[in-house]
Amino acid sequence: MLDEHCTDEALIAYTRALLAEYPWPPAGESSRTAAALLDRLRRRRQFAPLAELADRVARRAPQDARVRRLQAQALIETGQPSAAIDVIQAALRKVEARSGEWAELHGLLGRACKQIFIDARKALDAADLAALQNAVRAYRKPWEADPANTWHAINLVAVAACAERMQLRRAPRLDYRALARSILATPPTADPWDAATRAEAHLALGELDEVEEQIRRFLAHDAIDAFAVASTLRQFEQVWELGRCGERSRVLLDAMRARLLGLPGGRCDLSVRELLQSQQAGAAPNARLEAILGVDGTRSYRWWQAGLRSASSVASIRAGLDERIGTGFLVAPAEFGVAAEGALLLTNFHVVNAQGSAGALRAEDAAIVFEAVEAAPHYGVKRIVWSSPVDRHDAALIELDGPPPAGLEALTIARRLPVRPEDGPSRVYLIGHTGGGGLEFSFQDNELLDHEGPRDNLFGAAPCRLHYRAPTEKGNSGSPVFNAADWKVIALHHAGGILSRLNGKPDTYPANEGIALLSIISAMRAG
Amino acid sequence: MPHVTFIHGLANKPEADKLYEIWLRALAKGDDPLDLRSAGVTSRLVYWADVLYEQPDPDVAAHESTAERRPQEVDAAGDPPPPVPADAREKAFLDAMRARFTTLSDAEIAAAVAAENAPGGQAPESAAAGGTPLERIPLPWWLKKRILAAQLRDAHHYLFNVEHSPRAGVRYRVQDEIRRRFVSALKAVDSDRHVVVSHSMGTLIAYDCLKRVADCPSVDALVTLGSPLGLDEVQDCLEPEWTRSDGYPASRLQGPWVDFFDPLDVVCGADPKLANDFRSAGQARVRDAQVANAGWWRHSLVKYFGQPELRRTLRELLEI
Numbered sequence: 001m002l003d004e005h006c007t008d009e010a011l012i013a014y015t016r017a018l019l020a021e022y023p024w025p026p027a028g029e030s031s032r033t034a035a036a037l038l039d040r041l042r043r044r045r046q047f048a049p050l051a052e053l054a055d056r057v058a059r060r061a062p063q064d065a066r067v068r069r070l071q072a073q074a075l076i077e078t079g080q081p082s083a084a085i086d087v088i089q090a091a092l093r094k095v096e097a098r099s100g101e102w103a104e105l106h107g108l109l110g111r112a113c114k115q116i117f118i119d120a121r122k123a124l125d126a127a128d129l130a131a132l133q134n135a136v137r138a139y140r141k142p143w144e145a146d147p148a149n150t151w152h153a154i155n156l157v158a159v160a161a162c163a164e165r166m167q168l169r170r171a172p173r174l175d176y177r178a179l180a181r182s183i184l185a186t187p188p189t190a191d192p193w194d195a196a197t198r199a200e201a202h203l204a205l206g207e208l209d210e211v212e213e214q215i216r217r218f219l220a221h222d223a224i225d226a227f228a229v230a231s232t233l234r235q236f237e238q239v240w241e242l243g244r245c246g247e248r249s250r251v252l253l254d255a256m257r258a259r260l261l262g263l264p265g266g267r268c269d270l271s272v273r274e275l276l277q278s279q280q281a282g283a284a285p286n287a288r289l290e291a292i293l294g295v296d297g298t299r300s301y302r303w304w305q306a307g308l309r310s311a312s313s314v315a316s317i318r319a320g321l322d323e324r325i326g327t328g329f330l331v332a333p334a335e336f337g338v339a340a341e342g343a344l345l346l347t348n349f350h351v352v353n354a355q356g357s358a359g360a361l362r363a364e365d366a367a368i369v370f371e372a373v374e375a376a377p378h379y380g381v382k383r384i385v386w387s388s389p390v391d392r393h394d395a396a397l398i399e400l401d402g403p404p405p406a407g408l409e410a411l412t413i414a415r416r417l418p419v420r421p422e423d424g425p426s427r428v429y430l431i432g433h434t435g436g437g438g439l440e441f442s443f444q445d446n447e448l449l450d451h452e453g454p455r456d457n458l459f460g461a462a463p464c465r466l467h468y469r470a471p472t473e474k475g476n477s478g479s480p481v482f483n484a485a486d487w488k489v490i491a492l493h494h495a496g497g498i499l500s501r502l503n504g505k506p507d508t509y510p511a512n513e514g515i516a517l518l519s520i521i522s523a524m525r526a527g
Numbered sequence: 528m529p530h531v532t533f534i535h536g537l538a539n540k541p542e543a544d545k546l547y548e549i550w551l552r553a554l555a556k557g558d559d560p561l562d563l564r565s566a567g568v569t570s571r572l573v574y575w576a577d578v579l580y581e582q583p584d585p586d587v588a589a590h591e592s593t594a595e596r597r598p599q600e601v602d603a604a605g606d607p608p609p610p611v612p613a614d615a616r617e618k619a620f621l622d623a624m625r626a627r628f629t630t631l632s633d634a635e636i637a638a639a640v641a642a643e644n645a646p647g648g649q650a651p652e653s654a655a656a657g658g659t660p661l662e663r664i665p666l667p668w669w670l671k672k673r674i675l676a677a678q679l680r681d682a683h684h685y686l687f688n689v690e691h692s693p694r695a696g697v698r699y700r701v702q703d704e705i706r707r708r709f710v711s712a713l714k715a716v717d718s719d720r721h722v723v724v725s726h727s728m729g730t731l732i733a734y735d736c737l738k739r740v741a742d743c744p745s746v747d748a749l750v751t752l753g754s755p756l757g758l759d760e761v762q763d764c765l766e767p768e769w770t771r772s773d774g775y776p777a778s779r780l781q782g783p784w785v786d787f788f789d790p791l792d793v794v795c796g797a798d799p800k801l802a803n804d805f806r807s808a809g810q811a812r813v814r815d816a817q818v819a820n821a822g823w824w825r826h827s828l829v830k831y832f833g834q835p836e837l838r839r840t841l842r843e844l845l846e847i
Contacts, residue, residue, distance in 0.1 A: 222588070299558065416567030416847065419528075423569040424551075455528045456719060457567070485555070485562035 008044055008264055008447055008469060013509065015041065015049045022056050031060055038070045045226045045265040047077040065091045065101040072108050081112035081119075088112065103142035107152050110138035114159055118238045121166070129170050135159050136172040150183050154197045157183070157204050158239045165241070180204040192221035196232045203240055208248060212292045215252050219259045219297055226265040229256055233268075243274060248292075250281040251301070255293050258304030261429070261443055268443045270311075275372050275441055279308050303487075307429065310487045311441050312372045313411050314480065315379075316433045317351055319361055326351035326477040327432045328368065328398070329489070332410035336397060337525055342382050343404035346520075347478035348494045349387050349394045358390050363398070371433065372441070373405045386524050393463045393515050393523055394494040411480055413517050414488035417453035417466070428468050430493055432479030442476070449511055450502045453518075461526040464519035466491045467502055467511040481514045491516050529845040530718035531563060531570040532746070534709060536727020536753070536794075536828065538598075538677035539605030541590055542583040543574035549591045553832035554841075561838045566847050573712045575705045575732070579681055580605045581694045593827055601666065601824040602727065602794075603673035607680040610689070617687055621679055623760045627797050628661040628675050636675075639668035660793040664823045678794070681728055682755070686764040702735075709736045713744045722748040722844045726828045727794055730754035731761060734805075737776035739768040748844040749776075749784040752831040756805070757798030775807035784813045785840050792825040816840070 015037060024030035034057050041050035054071035061067055068091035075084035088109045095102045113135035120128040139156040142149040160176035180201040188194055199214035218224065218232065233256040236242045242249045257278075260266040270278065289298040313330040328347030333340045345368060349358060356362035363381040379400040387396040404410075418426035426448040431441060451466040453459075466481065481491035491514030499511045533550055540546045550572060555562040563570050576583065584590065589599035598604045612618035629636070661671055684691055688702035709732055713721075723746050725733040730751035736743045755761050762769055775784070788799035798804075802811040818837070820830035831837060 296556075299556070299560075302558075414567075416528075418567055419564045419569050424564045426564045453567070455717070457528065483562075483565045485560055485565035 008046065011037075011040065011044060012046060012049055012469075015046075015053055019049075019052060019056065024060070026060070031057070035061070035064075035067065038067065042070055042073060043225050043227050045077070045230060047074040050074040051078060063094055065095045065105060069101065069105055069108055072105075072112070076108070076112050076115060081115045084112045085109060098145045103145065103149055103152065106138045106142045107149075107155070110135045110152065110155055110159075113138060114155070114239070117159075129168070132159065132163060132168070133170065133172070136174070147182070148186070150186060150197050151193065153179055153183055154200050158200060158235060161204050162239050162241075176204055192218055192224045192228055195221065196228070196235075199232075200235065200240070203236075203242075212248075212252065215255065216292065216294050216297060219255060220294060224259075224263075226260060226263040229260040229263060229266075232256065233260060243277060247281045247284070250277050251284060251289065251292060254278050254281060254304055255297055255301050257443075258300040259297075261304065261307070262300060264427075264447070266444075270441045270443070272371050272441070275308060275311060276374065279305075279312070279372075306487045307431070307443060307482075310411055310480070310482065311431050311443075312370065313408050314372075314431050314433075314441070315345060315368045315370045317347055317361070317478065318367045318369060319365060320367055324433055325361055325366075327479040327493075328352075329478075329480045330404055330408060330410045331397070331413070331489075335410070335413055336386070336521055338385055338397070338399075340385065340399045342400040342402055343379075343408075344385065344410070345398045345400055346492060347396050347398065348390075348492065349396050350390050350494070351478045352381065352384070352396050352398060353387055354384050368398075368400060370405055370408060373408065377402060377405070388463075388520070388523060390494075393492075393520050395492055395515065395520050397524070411489045412487075413521075414483050414490045415518075416457055417451055417464075417490055417516060417518070418448055418483055420450060420453075421448065427484040428466070428490065429482040429484065429487070430476060430479050431482070432476035432493070446481075446512070449509070450505075451516065452502055453516060457518075459516065459518040459522040461523040462519065463523070464516035465502060466514045466516060467499065467509075468514070469511055489517055490514075492520065528718055529568045529720040529722070529847060530716050531568060531841075531845070532573060532709075532712055532716065532721065532723045533570060534573040534723070534725045534729035534733055535576065536602065536725075536729045537681040538576075538602045538674075539580040539584045540574070540576040541585070541587040543572065543577075545583075545587045546574065546576075546590065547572040549587070550828070550832070552591070553829045554838070557833055559835050559838055561841060566845075568845055568847060569718070571712055571715075573709050573729075573732075575708055576605075577693060578699050578701055578704050579607070579684060579691065579693055591829060593822060593824075593829055595666065595822055595824045598670060598673045600827075601670055601674055602826055603670060603677050605677055606673060607676055609676065610680045610683040612683075613687070613689075617683065620686070620760055620764065621683060624679055624682065624758070625675070626659075627758065627760070628659055628678065628793065629671075630658050630662065636668060636672055640672060643667050643669060660791070660796045664791075664793065666823060674793070682731070682761070685728065685732065686761070705732055706736055706740055709733065710740055710743045713746065716744075720844075720846055721746045722750065722841070724750045724752070724841070725754075726752045726831065727826065728755065730756055734776065735765065737779045738774070739765065743779055745779045745781055748782040749780055750837075750841065750844070751784070751786045751801070752828065752837070753788065753792045753795050753826045754786060754801065755794050757795060757801055759798070762804060769805075771804055772806050772809045774805035775812050777807050777812075783844065785816060785844070786813050787816045787818055787831055787834065787837055787840075789818055789820045789825040789831075792820070794826045796825075 051074035057067045072084040072087040088105050092105050113131045116131040117128050139152045143152040157176040157180050160172045160174045183201045195214045195218035199211050202210035257268045315328050316324045317326045317328050318324050328345040331344050331346045333344050350360050352366045353360045366381050368379040382399045382401040385397040385399050428446045428448050430444045446468040449467040452464045479493040480489045481493050483490050493514045496512035498508050500508050584604045589597050592600050594600050684701040688700050691701050692698045723733050786801045788795045790796050800815040802813040802815050805813050818834045
């Protein structure tokens with residue numbers, strides 16, 4: 001069995017190896033190992049492999065409600081709440097009423113129904129309103145069976161308060177404020193969820209000072225993981241809509257995002273509006289932040305703010321005004337030894353090049369937009385200063401047809417790459433525009449798997465590759481890859497998939513690949 | 528690629544890899560974080576607590592804490608028994624070192640501890656008034672007693688190369704074993720910029736190897752934190768290689784030696800500056816840098832690592 005503190009990569013590789021061994025001998029070691037692995041995958045927020053593994057385990061143990069619950073959890077987290085409801089309802093028929101698993105399954109049923117309601121909130125129809133009622137019913141049963149089920153109770157509070165805010169005619173008949181007070185009357189525990197639950201209860205009562213205190217307690221807890229923070233953040237964002245409640249509340253959301261991104265498996269997606277709000281909230285003075293977040297929370301928050309500032313210099317690259325093809329970022333002309341009147345943007349060759357080869361946009365067809373800048377102009381390509389094809393650096397350095405928007409700065413380039421994994425684990429961060437319809441900035445925490453950086457830091461003209469593990473999506477091509485310490489750019493993201501390992505190591509693995517900025521600069525300077 | 532070799536100080540510690548992570552985190556915290564891995568700096572911690580202690584301290588979090596309530600938070604984990612001097616020279620060393628820390632007899636310390644343990648009790652006023660730095664700091668005597676025990680035992684066993692069995696079936700000559708570990712760690716480094724960062728008794732070990740061990744490789748810079756090297760009793764044990772006028776390890780230290788001290792750090796406070804005592808051909812070369820750590824226990828590695836001046840210096844030395 002894997003060490004508890006193994007890397008995400010090792011955990012996923014182990015899961016894949018186990019899946020490849022299927023079918024497992026009945027009641028053998030592999031079955032037991034797989035069943036034990038499910039909780040660990042959940043805690044690390046590895047929901048895609050969790051869904052796959054839970055399905056295999058469930059084939060051999062169809063009566064095991066815990067496995068079905070984890071499968072349903074993975075389905076919800078991967079955007080399939082209605083499929084999750086089917087799995088939960090089947091499992092509920094097999095568990096003893098009022099048992100612990102029964103309560104957990106009802107909670108998850110409530111969570112799936114709540115998600116359906118929240119997803120449709122802007123254009124609710126009868127089915128979505130029924131989902132709200134179903135969520136209330138699902139949360140209410142375990143709470144009525146045992147008032148110690150505070151997880152269910154607080155969700156009941158949250159859903160009822162949300163319905164009241166939306167002035168829904170079919171709002172649940174429930175005195176959620178009284179319920180919140182009853183939750184707060186229970187003795188505190190050392191569990192991190194206790195602080196998150198109390199924060200929500202205080203929020204229901206409009207007690208923002210107490211909300212801050214409990215969030216500070218929650219975020220400082222030694223035992224929290226990415227799953228706990230992401231779940232709490234989602235609840236505060238989506239159900240409580242804390243982002244609409246003023247600057248003080250937005251600081252809390254950003255503190256949670258900062259903590260989440262600092263944990264293994266962390267990822268935050270922000271809309272342009274959220275990004276702008278967060279940047280404005282970031283101007284709060286340190287003393288006030290420390291009062292809300294504590295000293296460590298404030299440092300983590302400032303680090304997150306630096307990431308948000310970097311996001312402003314990241315642009316989406318579009319085919320005309322429509323589809324987003326990729327990402328690019330501002331770089332300083334002096335770093336590349338270039339004299340340019342317009343701003344310089346670095347992206348992939350396979351996103352933009354002169355001929356439109358390798359599936360890229362032709363230079364004249366590309367529109368570049370700094371999404372995080374209000375009323376920023378759409379730039380065109382004045383010229384391609386330098387490029388290197390896909391099988392080399394996969395890079396295109398573009399001069400835009402105008403100066404950069406006011407206040408935007410070129411991203412700072414790191415003078416060294418992080419150490420390789422054999423010298424200790426490192427994390428890297430991507431900021432990009434993921435695929436799909438919404439204008440979202442995706443901040444992703446990634447484990448650095450390996451790189452080809454020279455030990456003497458003397459980069460040549462050959463491409464120097466970095467591998468990191470992350471669920472990057474279409475649209476991230478051309479994203480900057482940052483070091484973890486201070487948001488300096490170390491690489492240009494360009495590909496992902498099942499890749500051969502670097503440095504002559506045998507075998508392949510799922511990975512993403514970037515090209516070291518220092519090797520791009522060297523190649524360019526070498527002509 | 529720049530490289531840092533760390534070496535820890537006295538008293539028991541958590542497991543090697545956990546202690547190493549604590550050191551890295553301590554540097555990477557704060558408003559001016561120095562994240563070595565992210566900055567492309569490789570590093571390794573030379574671990575030697577297992578040479579003197581039976582098993583690693585399981586309370587890992589306490590070693591990272593600066594709360595000053597538990598032995599681990601004041602470099603006093605391990606509860607070693609008092610060292611037994613083998614001869615008059617060792618006895619003189621132990622007596623002199625003990626006098627640096629306290630003027631109280633063992634019986635007076637025991638009485639102070641008993642007074643603390645009494646219902647509503649506190650240490651007698653006389654025990655904390657005047658006297659040595661250790662006596663002046665308002666920590667309870669049950670903690671100070673442990674600090675004293677670790678200081679005396681660990682330094683004695685290293686400097687006099689005592690044969691010691693930390694656990695069944697294992698026996699070391701303490702100085703030989705720790706020197707071997709430090710020197711082999713230095714030999715394993717392949718770096719164009721190699722800096723040794725040492726704390727507490729680790730500064731003594733690093734100096735001893737760089738100055739007195741023939742096959743010890745060269746390094747580019749040395750950083751000492753809260754070092755007892757300024758104490759005459761320690762310097763006496765480093766003779767004949769050490770002399771006041773030529774104590775600088777110039778043949779194996781290619782670049783600077785920067786010493787950070789807090790004058791209220793009880794380990795180095797009695798004689799905190801090293802420049803005068805470790806000259807190179809009569810010239811002062813060590814840069815003594817005074818800092819002010821927070822709280823009562825000023826010797827804490829975590830506190831030294833939080834100093835902006837230390838981080839600035841380390842960045843310069845590593846050329847990052």
